[in-house]
Amino acid sequence: MKYLAEFRDPAAARRLAASIRARVSRPWTIMEICGGQTHSLLRHGIDQMLPEAVTLLHGPGCPVCVTAAEVIDTAIALAAMPGVTLCSFGDMARVPGSAGSLLGARARGADVRMVYSPLDAVALARAAPAREVVFLAVGFETTAPASAIAVLQAEAAGLANFSLLCAHVLVPPAIGALLAAPDNPVQGFLAAGHVCTVMGYDEYEPIARRFGVPIVVTGFEPVDLLHGLLACLTQLEDGRAEVENLYARSVRPGGNAVAQAALRRVFVPAPRIWRGMGEIAASGLDLAPAYAGFDARARFHPAIAAPIGPGPCLSGEILRGRRRPTDCPAFGTACTPDHPLGATMVSSEGACAAYHRYRRTAA
Amino acid sequence: MSGPACPLPAAEDGVIERGHGGGGAMTARLVADLFRPCFGTAPETPLHDGATLAVGGARLAFTTDSFVVTPLEFPGGDIGSLAVIGTVNDLAMCGATPLSLSAGFILEEGFEIARLRRIAAAMGRAAAAAGVQVVTGDTKVVERGKGDGVYIATAGVGLIPPGVTIGPDQVRPGDTVLLSGDVGRHGIAVMAAREGLGFDPPVASDLACLAPTVAALIAAGVRLHCLRDLTRGGLATALVEIASAAGLELSIETDAVAVSEPVQGACEILGLDPWYVANEGRLVAFVPEPDAARALAILRAQPAGAAAAMIGRVRPAGGRARVLAETIGGARVLDLLSGEQLPRIC
Secondary structure (H helix, E strand, O other): OOOOHHHHOHHHHHHHHHHHHHHOOOOEEEEEEEHHHHHHHHHOOHHHHOOOOEEEEEEEEOHHHHEOHHHHHHHHHHHOOOOEEEEEOHHHOOOOEOOEOHHHHHHOOOOEEEOOOHHHHHHHHHHOOOOEEEEEEEEOOOOHHHHHHHHHHHHHOOOOOEEEEEEEEOHHHHHHHHHHOOOOOOOEEEEEHHHHHHHOOHHHHHHHHHHOOOEEEEOOOHHHHHHHHHHHHHHHHHOOOOEEEOOOOOOOOOOOHHHHHHHHHHEEEEEEEEOOOEEEEEEEEEEOHHHHHHEHHHHHOOOOOOOOOOOOOOHHHHHOOOOOHHHOOOEOOOEOOOOOOOHHHHOOOOHHHHHHHHOOOOO | OOOOOOOOOOOOOOOOOHHHHOOOHHHHHHHHHHHHHHHOOOOOOOOOOOEEEEEOOEEEEEEEEEEOOOOOEEOOEEHHHHHHHHHHHHHHOOOOEEEEEEEEEEEEOOOOHHHHHHHHHHHHHHHHHHOOEEEEEEEEEEOOOOOOOEEEEEEEEEEOOOOOOOOHHHOOOOOEEEEOOOOOHHHHHHHHHHHOOOOOOOOOOOOOOOHHHHHHHHHOOOOOOEEEEOOOOHHHHHHHHHHHHHOOOEEEOHHHOOOOHHHHHHHHHHOOOHHHOOOOOOEEEEEOHHHHHHHHHHHHHOOOOOOOEEEEEEOOOOOOOOEEEEOOOOEEEEOOOOOOOOOOOO
């Protein structure tokens, strides 16, 4: 398939791996931010092609994993209200909050629908004027523009029965928070190509300068990932710390201006609690005052119990790159995709799920 | 940043969820922990597409399946043809010549009779093409709003020829694994029709009767150790189940498994793994290595068999019961899906 086969070419991948082996002279630790990249690395066995001196840490770039339990609890509370239809992306629906998941809530009678786009939720609101349709708006800069456009469409159509439970998150503040931590082990980053397709990569320049880390905009296929790793390791070996775009077939420096304009119009930056990482300033998007009428929290005042405290799950440590999934005593035993103890095992992009799916040695 | 906080989820095993019908790990657990103990099934009884019953001197294959599909009509088929072909295929996977079917209908009040006639006519055509008769049936009507128009349950019996014994317990180290065509068409066709995803070119279901394929293999004297049609859960689930039941390790050549470009494209967009997407007209066959080339030639000669291939082999005994698929950098272990395969967020 065009634009796919050439980036999954085993011979090209092996050549790049050989270049990496030739270039690396000492230990380096690199984090890929995006959960999609984590899965691709493990699925294609890219991590097994790297020299031992290179350590890959898996970052907080899985939208499902970093959504706080409080958001899921709120979504479940909203779904349980009479007259409310709660729309969610599919892979969010299985994630446990403090007391169950949206799929569990649906099995118990709540009206939970899986949609492919927030625009599907707007269409549902238009078709069912007697229902209150709430879209669970999660995800990074990749999904936030569609949420913004859904709000703009609902506004244009005069839909009073559509609202967002807004929990969008932003990548650069999370990278900043990871790097600012005193025991940060990460020396270089692979930035997520699709996030940069929307946002460009200007906002990474101050981070690279301030913390002295290379940040390489990278795609998702095996050859993309090896290209990104080679560029990042080359910078580290040369003592450089620059923002570099290795995904130029999709990413332009300024990103997608139309998407950014929609974001600026509908949303404002807000503090956000990340699952496992705590609150990070200006790391989320909330509805701007002009669109506050689309805020499901303000409209319905869903009541939830206080989220329960830390359990035995290490996912916070894993999302911050301190531990690896296989460091967890529960991995593959008490904690499996069927019986997940934490979000990193539930989500199709979670690091623990990736290790469980592709790298588990026990049958 | 504050410390990690990731609360324990509450146990979700109190009620049936969609994933219990997904054909993956949740379904397997429901069968193993609930149905088999309640039915008093001996734990060592193999799980296969159908049961083998010795009646007098003959061996009969007996199977049942229920069909709930939205939409009722999709590119490449409809619930009626699916209900006949699905059950006929399960009989064929036992090596049986299909004989007779039953058909039970659960209809929703208000369902158009003209539509039911179309579905029944499709069943009749599919049965005639497969050489089976629908010999008994049942009809119930539920209140409006309590069904999706029509659900169909079919059961089937078939006659197993003398000398044919097919099942995971017959798989032997060194066997070649063959796949009868490209994978993932049915699941993508139904999902696209249900969700209004307009893929261009559109994907049609691979729905096809596999009984002639199996009959041709048997007639050619191919020693069939195990057959499995790839339905929900797809290729990966079928391979994992067979490896697990046989207690043997399979190694699969990733590039040998064909995925058509439209299916590959749809899966890339939706974040689905085509190896786990449903099929309704594909099978895997486990045959002794000396028979593999002959079996492949027969598979390739079938309609839609152009992409048939040898996709792997059964490793020597002593390995773990698992399926390894080669990757660019090494190998990955295939696993049963937990619940349904859900489209990803970004």
